[in-house]
Structures are given as C-alpha cells and as structure tokens.
Amino acid sequence: MNLEDLKNYWKHEENHTFxxxxxxxxxxxxxxDTLPWNYKEIVENNIKDYITVLDMGxxxxxxxxxxxxxxxxxxxxxxxxxxxxxxxxxxxPYDIEVREVTDDNNxxxxxxxxxxxxxxxxxxxxxxVTRILKPGGKFITQQVGGKNNIEMSKFLLGEVPNIINxxxxxxxxxxxxxxxxxxxxxxxxxxxxxxxxDIGALVYYxxxxxxxxxxxxxxxxxxxLLELNKEIExxxxxxxxxxxxxxxxxxxxx
Numbered sequence: 497m498n499l500e501d502l503k504n505y506w507k508h509e510e511n512h513t514f515x516x517x518x519x520x521x522x523x524x525x526x527x528x529d530t531l532p533w534n535y536k537e538i539v540e541n542n543i544k545d546y547i548t549v550l551d552m553g554x555x556x557x558x559x560x561x562x563x564x565x566x567x568x569x570x571x572x573x574x575x576x577x578x579x580x581x582x583x584x585x586x587x588x589p590y591d592i593e594v595r596e597v598t599d600d601n602n603x604x605x606x607x608x609x610x611x612x613x614x615x616x617x618x619x620x621x622x623x624x625v626t627r628i629l630k631p632g633g634k635f636i637t638q639q640v641g642g643k644n645n646i647e648m649s650k651f652l653l654g655e656v657p658n659i660i661n662x663x664x665x666x667x668x669x670x671x672x673x674x675x676x677x678x679x680x681x682x683x684x685x686x687x688x689x690x691x692x693x694d695i696g697a698l699v700y701y702x703x704x705x706x707x708x709x710x711x712x713x714x715x716x717x718x719x720x721l722l723e724l725n726k727e728i729e730x731x732x733x734x735x736x737x738x739x740x741x742x743x744x745x746x747x748x749x750x
Contacts, residue, residue, distance in 0.1 A: 538744055543612065549610065643665070
C-alpha cells in the first residue's frame with residue numbers, strides 16, 4: 497500500500513462512527529493486559545434480589561446488560577446526549593429507567609435512595625454519590641487515572657495535554673472517601689498495556705478520547721503514525737500504557 501492509500505485508510509478509520517461505549521469494531525485488532533481485579537465480578541457479587549441499583553454513565557448500556565441482574569431494580573444515568581438517546585431506547589424494554597445528568601453535583605435522585613451505585617469510567621462527585629446512597633449501601637467504581645496514555649499522547653502530539661489532572665489516581669480517591677462517610681473495603685491500582693496490531697485501530701481508538709489526544713488528526717500526525725507503523729511491521733504490535741484504579745466502599749451509618 498502506497499503512502500497516499502495508507503493515509504486515506506487511516507483517515508477512514510478516523511471518521512468511523514463510534515456509538516455508546518462499544519469497542520467491538522476493533523476488538524480483534526487490539527488486546528489489553530488483564531487487570532488484577534475483576535470489576536464485573538465484584539459488581540455481580542453485590543447485586544442481590546430486591547435492591548435498588550444505579551449504573552452511572554451507562555454509555556449504550558452495554559455493561560449493565562451484561563450483568564446478572566436478578567430481581568434488582570435498576571436505574572442508569574448518562575450525560576452525553578447521543579448516548580442518552582441510544583441507551584434510553586436500548587434499556588427501556590428491560591424496564592431500566594435512564595435519567596440525564598448535566599451536573600455531577602446535582603444528581604436527579606432523592607437522598608438515601610440506592611443500595612448499590614456502580615460507576616465504570618464516569619466522572620462523579622463523591623459527596624453527591626454518598627448523598628443518594630443508603631447507609632450500609634455500597635459504591636463500587638473503576639476509574640481511568642490521570643496517567644492514562646500519557647506517553648502515547650506525548651509522542652503523537654509532541655506534548656502532554658494539560659486538560660487532565662495527571663495526579664488523579666487511587667490515593668486521591670482514598671483521601672476523599674475519608675471525608676465522605678465511606679469506608680473502603682477493597683481497592684487497587686494498575687498500569688496495564690493496550691496493544692495495537694495495526695495503526696488503523698490506534699487511530700480509531702485515539703479519536704474517541706479527545707481529552708487525552710486533543711486536536712488529533714491523521715493529517716497532523718501522519719509522520720508519527722508512519723514511525724509506529726514501521727514498529728508494527730518489525731515487532732507485530734505497539735502498545736500504550738493505561739492507568740486504572742478501583743474501590744469497593746460502603747456508606748457508614750451515622
């Protein structure tokens with residue numbers, strides 16, 4: 497493939513539609529290190545009959561629908577307008593109510609409402625989460641840390657983006673829990689690698705996280721992408737280092 501055809505192919509990947517939070521389009525073109533904890537397993541171990549559960553930032557509802565939901569009553573929130581419409585239509589047949597969130601500090605629920613709140617990679621105000629959680633209820637979250645993809649971003653863009661708090665991580669969250677009546681039952685932090693087996697998959701991946709790769713385009717980074725493409729031809733893959741952390745916590749009784 498000549499350079500012009502290669503650029504056109506990568507630009508096609510750059511413009512490919514992304515919906516919900518579904519990476520199935522590139523599933524067979526990337527792989528990830530396994531985390532030392534299993535978020536889904538931790539969540540399912542806490543879902544019991546007749547409890548009220550909130551999934552924050554449900555995306556397209558993919559994770560929520562993958563759970564063994566038993567007889568619990570489920571709600572979901574979403575802030576991104578295209579995903580809000582998508583997940584509302586997807587989750588309605590399952591009797592899962594979706595509510596829009598426009599402000600993390602003002603969640604549309606009553607005090608002490610939920611037995612379990614789960615949050616995978618969605619922003620949140622911990623004090624507001626605690627407000628709507630019942631005493632004895634649990635908050636379980638897996639988050640993306642501030643050092644996520646930082647080396648790849650610097651390589652492609654020439655600098656580290658300053659729109660992210662790069663100190664964001666487990667210690668910061670643990671300290672915040674101490675001020676929000678949450679007792680941490682378990683926690684962890686890890687820096688897994690994500691492997692890319694072709695540059696088109698990398699382009700697709702990078703384009704959907706603009707807060708980590710601001711103003712990325714194939715045109716602007718074509719020479720850098722060519723360098724990475726040569727590395728794939730030699731080694732079979734390239735990788736980017738990610739940043740993940742989680743807590744399982746319970747709201748104290750006053």
